[in-house]
Amino acid sequence: MTGSSHFPVRGIIEGFYGLFYTAPERNDLISFIADHGFNLYIYGPKNDRQHRARWREPYPDFIMKQFAETVAHSMNRGIEFCYSIGSGVSINYASEEDFRLITSKYQAFYDIGVRHFMIMLDDIAAEFHHEEEQLMFNSYAGAHVYTANRLFHWLKSLDKSCKLSLCPTDYHGRAPFSDYIHELGKGLDQEIDIFYTGPEICSETISEQDTADFAAAVQRKPVIWDNYPVNDLAMKSEMHIGPITGRESSLPRVCKGFIVNTMSQAEASKIALLTFAEYFKNPDCYEPWPSWEKALKTIAGEESYESIKLFAENSLYSCLGYPEAALLDLLANKALFSLRSGEAASVSKDVQKLFDYLDSLDEAGYHLKYRMSNYALRNNLVPWIEIMESLAWAGRRAIAVLRALENNEDITAPLNWLKESVSEIRRHPKRYTGSILLPLIEYVESKVD
Template sequence: MRIGRRRQATAVAVAVIGGLLGSVSVAPAATAAPADPGRPAVGSADRTDSPRTPSVWPRPQSLRTTGPAVELGSQATLVAAPDADPYAVEQARALLRGAGVRTLHESLPGGGPVVRVGGSGAVEALRALRAPDRADLPSGGYRIAVGQVSGRATVALDGLGADGLFHAVQTLRQLIADGSVAGVTVRDWPGTAVRGMAEGFYGEPWTSEERLAQISFMGRTKQNRYLYAAGDDPYRLARWREPYPAEKRADFRALAERAHAEHVTLGWAVSPGQAMCMASDQDVRALTRKIDAMWALGIRVFQLQFQDVSYSEWHCDLDAETFGSGPKAAARAQARVAGALARHLEERHPDAAPLSVLPTEFYQDGATDYRTALAAELDDRVQVAWTGVGVVPKKITGGELAGARAAFRHPLVTMDNYPVNDYAQDRIFLGPYTGRDPAVASGSAALLANAMEQPSASRIPLFTAADFAWNPKGYDPAASWRAAIDDLAGGDADAREALLALAGNSAGSVLGAEESAYLQPLFDAFWSSRADAARRDRAADGLRAAFSVMRGAPERLKTPADGRLTEE
């Protein structure tokens, strides 16, 4: 009896997907056919129905099965190019050992299959395996091929730019199962050059341990930008002039070290507008000193935020004398500070990523006096952040992006306020990322999703946002949502059932979807079956199974994310 109930509970939990598919609203250009849960998901450019083709996330641009899997066995040979990314190589070693390789040679001839990581040897092996050429692969792109080269089982990985090889290893991790590497050929690249998340909510900032865990999550999901912009951190707000306490500085150093290893660029946002004389050279120098201090801690990209600045209230007489009053005056003042900071970064830290500015009018539509003045005065090196049309918009279209770009006349950083929940603190938003045109990903200088105060729970929607940003044209929100739950469950079937119930019951948000939609068909079936005892019993069993999963969820949710999810 228990076995039967357990199977039924699993089936009901999986039915969450059906509820979501019936209620999730997706921008037309991003819509994909619902994936069959029993069929592997592959890239949009090359699709195959072969059962041997594994699921890889973010969804590759091209992945196809080209031969049988390669058995790794008890020994293998890892050949890494001398200049190969050391973090990619180290992760490749760990993957092979985790797959059962007890003896790992690192020079030829060695023994067992050969795994080539970068360099001319990998390129030659890819050519021998008839993998598509590099051609126009952008930075961050990579190729993988698996098969036989000169009679020896071979896995070859090649990447472009600083991140490509690391991305290849993240895919290799998903190609290994049961001691074998799937016989596939992959040609893949990021659809959005800069993609990631912001810790920008108002509320209790994440702990150091939570941030470190989040950075590791970002690495395996191929995200490359983390912007620290905690809404209640005084050292980036009213007390921006002051250095962080020693403990916090140590936290930033540890975070930067982890980010470097996971190929994530660590960013820091400062919001000085409520406590700064913007016409004062002395205050500008104080700001550049704070930037230098953060650079020393490992920060490599910066954002100036002016979202709460008044058009008529200055914090010194010099500002009123210099800029006047009104939207145009505020724009000129903000542009002055941004320009000074951009020049400082170029002179002192030429390796820094471009500075961005979150303007006062970050969500409005079209040109305004403020936006026009800011566009005219802002340094050409500076990017402009926006959230779409609306603070938390249901949709962001390519047309809206084009309109904002025309108004600001600078590259745009899309700071998407999903799944952030600081405006609804009694809610968590666990539905997939929807309603964004592919053009928003490809047309943004960066695409960052603002996380919830609950970091581990945030991984479900953030996983789907990362999938969209990597391959916006091939994005399937329902399949991505399933994969996000699998990732957070970490292979624990009980945790997966509980997460399906939790996420299904928390799917509704401004983006769309109906809360607990998967339960409605079960209710309907029950009420419509009262005249038929057999149907009524089956319907009652379905409801009972669904609520049994929910009842057991608190205990089952103690496992994911090293137990942090339960506290959240």
């Protein structure tokens, strides 16, 4: 079966907060998804001021020229380019001028070839800010229905091929869902697509049942907005480099497809995207971890596979809930158990296994920084590679302090080095392996005290 047999919509969305893509990064990502069975790219980065905070302003001419080049590139690669506007942050739904400003911006993108548009009404307060809105509408949902339907009919009068999608204010949850969602579903034109992120904003699992319940509430099959691998806001310390899991194979029965919200690190996002591509091809046969290993090899290159796998297997903390660094956790626990059982660090096989693994992490970091040929991936990962190296040094230096103590050697130098590494880890803004090595370090500190 082809990918289109399962999910008609197979897209990604540049929809995160924080540093958004450069035009070359965006164009490269469009080429990448075109090569791997995707068919839609939605533009909607929250920190683009003309998209959201200052949505009433037109884009500068030179930026529109960049957009025109990107839209043409998308067309050439068979990717539908969708422009979204985040006007919900400050719109007056009763204002003719605000409606005109939205259509003016849509018109500018229509003129460079865009035919798919979106209005983002997410991450906003569900309340009116103007008296005339309260007089005109009985509910917040009523204002959204009125505005979206009016935009939809305006687009259709411009060109019958135009489409409109909508991200609602309530975009996640479980049945029975809010009155807002039910009113939105009842009132919106049936051709307007609605997005759903699953039971949570960032969902560990998305089931057929939850999606079917949302579909019933909005009276149409939704498009799933998958907030993995995105790593913005409270997640910006995390590198989401694992495979997609927890999406039931039966989802094609109840949704139109997926849009995947990527990380601000475009190249690193490709690893998770390749696992989505495998899931889209055949959800029933999708195997996350073999797919992931294949993706690591494809993106990092054959010569860097072992190093990227060592790095990635310790960077698995995310909403998906799988163990953050399973092997390191096992090795660290075994080493600590051996030490607490009275084994000397100098002779313990478990301590040596941990030391050797930490040594391999250090070597992997060196390779990824100085030998990997995918420079874009290297640049995306450098902050996390650096904390991986600090952790590797901290663990090995902790063991070195214990061995020096056992041999009645001066521990001044190794102890200072350990403190330096621990300080680096605590100051570092990125998360890597969590606190797995902390019990070992605390054990060593207790021995020194």
